[in-house]
Amino acid sequence: MRRYWAGLALLVVTIAGCGLGGAAEEEPAPSAGGAVKGKVSLQTWALKPKFTDYVQGVIDGFEKRYPGTEVEWLDQPAEGYSDKVLTQAAGGTLPDVVNLPPDFAVPLIRQGILLDVAQADQKLAAEYVPGALDAYRYPGVQGAYGYPWYLNTDVNYWNTELLKKNGLDPEKLPASLDELIAQARTLKEKSGGKVFLMSRRPELGDLTNAGVPIMSPDGARFTFNTPEAVALLDKYRDAFKEGLLPRDVLTDTYAGNAKLFNEGTVAWTTGGGNYITSLATDNPTLAPKVVPSKAMGTPPLYVQGLSISKATKNAPAALALARWVTSAENQAAFARLVNIFPSTVASANDPFFSKSDGSNSGDAKVIAFESLAEAKVLEPVQVTEAMKKLVRQQFSLAVSGEATSREALDAAVAKCDELLKS
Amino acid sequence: MTHHRWFTPWVLVAPAAVWLFVFSVWPAINTVVLAFTNAKPLGGGHFTGLANFERALSDAQLVDALVNSIVFMLVCLPLLTMLPLLIAILVEKKLPGITFFRTAFYTPVVASAVVVALIWGWLLDDRGLINGLAQGLGVVTTPVPFLTERWLLLFSAISLTVWKGLGYYMIIYLSALGNVRRELHEAAAVDGAGPVRRFWSVTVPGVRNTMLLVSVLVSVSALRVFSELYVLSNGTGGPGGRDMSLVMLIQLYGRGFTGHLGYASALSLLLLVVTLGPMLALLRLNRKAA
Numbered sequence: 177m178r179r180y181w182a183g184l185a186l187l188v189v190t191i192a193g194c195g196l197g198g199a200a201e202e203e204p205a206p207s208a209g210g211a212v213k214g215k216v217s218l219q220t221w222a223l224k225p226k227f228t229d230y231v232q233g234v235i236d237g238f239e240k241r242y243p244g245t246e247v248e249w250l251d252q253p254a255e256g257y258s259d260k261v262l263t264q265a266a267g268g269t270l271p272d273v274v275n276l277p278p279d280f281a282v283p284l285i286r287q288g289i290l291l292d293v294a295q296a297d298q299k300l301a302a303e304y305v306p307g308a309l310d311a312y313r314y315p316g317v318q319g320a321y322g323y324p325w326y327l328n329t330d331v332n333y334w335n336t337e338l339l340k341k342n343g344l345d346p347e348k349l350p351a352s353l354d355e356l357i358a359q360a361r362t363l364k365e366k367s368g369g370k371v372f373l374m375s376r377r378p379e380l381g382d383l384t385n386a387g388v389p390i391m392s393p394d395g396a397r398f399t400f401n402t403p404e405a406v407a408l409l410d411k412y413r414d415a416f417k418e419g420l421l422p423r424d425v426l427t428d429t430y431a432g433n434a435k436l437f438n439e440g441t442v443a444w445t446t447g448g449g450n451y452i453t454s455l456a457t458d459n460p461t462l463a464p465k466v467v468p469s470k471a472m473g474t475p476p477l478y479v480q481g482l483s484i485s486k487a488t489k490n491a492p493a494a495l496a497l498a499r500w501v502t503s504a505e506n507q508a509a510f511a512r513l514v515n516i517f518p519s520t521v522a523s524a525n526d527p528f529f530s531k532s533d534g535s536n537s538g539d540a541k542v543i544a545f546e547s548l549a550e551a552k553v554l555e556p557v558q559v560t561e562a563m564k565k566l567v568r569q570q571f572s573l574a575v576s577g578e579a580t581s582r583e584a585l586d587a588a589v590a591k592c593d594e595l596l597k598s
Numbered sequence: 599m600t601h602h603r604w605f606t607p608w609v610l611v612a613p614a615a616v617w618l619f620v621f622s623v624w625p626a627i628n629t630v631v632l633a634f635t636n637a638k639p640l641g642g643g644h645f646t647g648l649a650n651f652e653r654a655l656s657d658a659q660l661v662d663a664l665v666n667s668i669v670f671m672l673v674c675l676p677l678l679t680m681l682p683l684l685i686a687i688l689v690e691k692k693l694p695g696i697t698f699f700r701t702a703f704y705t706p707v708v709a710s711a712v713v714v715a716l717i718w719g720w721l722l723d724d725r726g727l728i729n730g731l732a733q734g735l736g737v738v739t740t741p742v743p744f745l746t747e748r749w750l751l752l753f754s755a756i757s758l759t760v761w762k763g764l765g766y767y768m769i770i771y772l773s774a775l776g777n778v779r780r781e782l783h784e785a786a787a788v789d790g791a792g793p794v795r796r797f798w799s800v801t802v803p804g805v806r807n808t809m810l811l812v813s814v815l816v817s818v819s820a821l822r823v824f825s826e827l828y829v830l831s832n833g834t835g836g837p838g839g840r841d842m843s844l845v846m847l848i849q850l851y852g853r854g855f856t857g858h859l860g861y862a863s864a865l866s867l868l869l870l871v872v873t874l875g876p877m878l879a880l881l882r883l884n885r886k887a888a
Contacts, residue, residue: 258855283638283855286640289640
């Protein structure tokens, strides 16, 4: 009998011990003051081997600038980075300085795992562009939780060969959804439905651009089931019914649109400032025939940043390192290797970004750089991957006509609210 | 002379037992506990009683996922129980070059499910080989929406699962067929039984236990289907997410920084219950038949 009681006790202890980890305890913020020396770790995301020399050069420069410091550089593979950071955060092994896009940073901010760099570094707001810094602020939480690193936005890319062959003028590119749909109709008629102009479903960012508020101002609930949103989805539904979009839009993710463009099946896509460079590898014959233009509506702002672990043992060195890596000079050098854009105010007048070398890739870079002045983060940082997926699914039902736009939007809002609150 | 200490077997079994406890027993117990909480990957959570199960009952996607998983199982079960047996009977014969056919049927088993699903995706796409051929031959005028229509996508994934599973179950049947005594076939033939009669009266009873094993394996793996549907639908779960399986739903809610571990665990428990059902039914059926 004693054995059963012992077994039961063990089971109770086991069950009590598993399941719920304790909430992060509020720890005092490490002091930012003090000498910059000692060991400090830096984690980047998929920069090896392509940018090994650049990053190592930046690190060497830092160690030279601050004698007595030693940087341990960790580079994580592209795949599974969020899981890696999650494991590190849960296990208390987050490196001192870590590359986190804003949506990765949000849950860590809420758990008090990241250092408020705005408090620790008073010059932050004056030296980095406001839109980028805002991406590291969270409604209801004081401070900013990352040094904005590099920025990017979307540019329109058009396959001029397909446009010309199908009765469209590359000089008169569409600048609104209505113009896009009208030209898509011409292209479909001329090509006999073999190629398409449009191949992407609307996303939350499109609703923001149509003036639809995605969330309430306090970030407590979703509000994108408005008549304007219904009207937008209805336009896509009608276009789909007319055969102006391939059926793939019902299941393809955003990347599917670029894939079709690369194949030469679709005449329009959107991509970052360096899209033509990567296209030149995938489809070298198509790359020279592509022309860029400014994104329709407000361009989206994509931000990368460096956050600092609140548990760092060496806050002075971590702050100095984050500031060093994201400095105007180091970002400018990085931007010369790849079409990304610096987040520092001082870089705004750099002629490298504002003058094209005459190539279509150079034009795209200039368009992207100019777009950044008005670019905004179009999706609130509270929107998680699961929410995005559920929204896509509902929008897909609306576009296919299986649900009305109103039903799909109501269902998407209800799902997002449920995930936000639970 | 040998000494047997009482702890010797425990020491020998300890590495495997620790492994089993850490990676199977502990997570299983943890899942049960988490199902009654609103736990997140960071910051713990609170006990919420049956809230996750109430939420599951009102989740329209769960109904779709259950229907998909059950249809998947109901179609795969007879096909993957009978077809591999018939193929095993064919390739069991000792003919010249039969090894080639055995290998050919087994090849899909060796290939990764994701790679195979990607290849099938290219074949079944609107601009893929199959639609290209069908349009070229004038069989259809517009592409068949294999990957963009709810039921066609589900049945494409079922076809892929059946094609990929044939070889695996064929090997299991081949070893079972070796145990069916040849004299029984000869005696039946002498008594005037034709090949069909011998199949039902000699072969099937001879491999009945193996058929039960195969049925259980097929039904469990069909209910836990993930890769085929995930890759064929580009991870979206088909148009409107209506092709999600239970495992895809668990993945949707359980992963990432903001994963809803509580709800995902409740769905895992539902999957366990759903999986146990056909297993117990098949075992009961077998006991009755015996």
